[in-house]
Amino acid sequence: MALETNGRRGVDVQGYIDSPDMQRRLYKKTLLIVVMSQVFGGAGLAAGVTVGALLAHEMLRTEGLAGVPSALFTLGSAVAALLVGRVSQRVGRRWGLSAGFLVGGIGALGVVLAAVNDSIWLLFTSLFIYGSGTATNLQARYAGTDLAMPTQRATAISIAMVSTTFGAIAGPTMVGVMGQFAATLGIPALAGPFILAAAAYILAGLVFLIFLRPDPLIVATAIAEARKTDQNNLPVKTENAPAVDQRLIAVGATVMVLTQVVMIAIMTMTPLHMKGHGHGLGDVGLVIGIHIGSMYLPSLVTGVLVDKVGRTAMSFAAGGTLLTAGIVAATAPADSMPILAIALGLLGLGWNFGLISGTALIVDATQPGTRAKVQGTIDVLIALAGATGGGLSGMVVAQTSYGTLALIGGTLSLLLIPVVVWSRGRGKVGALLDKKLGAG
Helix, strand or coil, X not given: CXXXXXXXXXHHHHHHHHCHHHHHHHHXXXXXXXXXXXXXXXXXXXXXXXXXXXXXXXXXXXXXXXXXXXXXXXXXXXXXXXXXXXXXXXXXXXXXXXXXXXXXXXXXXXXXXXXXXXXXXXXXXXXXXXXXXXXXXXXXXXXCCCCCCHHHHHHHHHHHHHHHHHHHHHHHHCHHHHHHHHHHCCCCHHHHHHHHHHHHHHHHHHHHHHHCCCCHHHHHHHHHHHHHHHHHCCCCCCCCCCCECHHHHHHHHHHHHHHHHHHHXXXXXXXXXXXXXXXXXXXXXXXXXXXXXXXXXXXXXXXXXXXXXXXXXHHHHHHHHHHHHHHHHHHXXXXXXXXXXXXXXXXXXXXXXXXXXXXXXXXXXXXHHHHHHHHHHHHXXXXXXXXHHHHHHHHHHHHCCHHHHHHHXXXXXXXXXXXXXXXXXXXXXXXXXXXXXXXX
């Protein structure tokens, strides 16, 4: 359903419709707000990534179910992605994103309570709810693209993502500190990072709720409708662009889904693999911090490359980088933290290439009137892929080894190449990529 703009076209929105200069200023303001929220959101995201599997292992005392936390909060993020997308499409990014982060903060508090009470069922329920913050953190990248020009879209995505780096790197490095803080309160040390996550997600939600006015998606939809009306009033009517390009959406979704499942599967089991071979919690936090930094910090460069070199080339780069990460992780000596850090850094970088190029394809393929709903649906698939990767990763390691899991993940990433080659061979998508997006 198209976002309702009737009744919202007051002086504020109508002024943006008529003024390209006001549109540019709102675009820059929106990016600033997204940056502010993503700093907090990155810190909230890092808690579950770093200690979720360790906390479950401590409470369940079995390695085979260690991937369940990752599966639960990514499954929860799938539900949240759908809801946040629908809410955003109906009433705007401000309400959708703020609600998603606030619910994620409540889930993080629930994890802390579960650890205090040694309640497995409360832990599982809270991790599911905590996934709302993960989904919202990911969907926030779209807000910066609503008013971006086609040649700015990947760069806008990258600005949102690189700002996540500050919180995402700080989060894992504070695992030890938050653990000590939690212990002083009588809370299990591994629940400490979730205290930070709760505060971070709630602050991110408040940033959107208070500052994201006027709503960029509402303005972008109103602009698109005004242009459509103008075209229909021309003596010779121009053909309106389709609401969605289904084939381009399929390619973008496939790129993001494959990169997500590979990244989640290997990342989820790395902390447990390290702990099982004598590495301390500080070492685990450092390696995961490097991984998350690699997921987000290169974004500014990646965004420029996606806009300049093309979506296709960067999708190929994602597949090759993830394959290399899998090989390095599989062959790294278990007691070598530096080599594991390199493997996890490459894993994050490959994910970064795939997510930004895939996201740009999705934005290219949609119009404002349907964009948030489609984006939410795609993020559901991404979250389900992550849930599958996280859930199966523990079982694979329990039955085989961490090295086997890494090799399987690296090999799976090669599927990106035939998917993108197929897309370029189909006239409509290939022409769009080559002519408009500079794909080589």
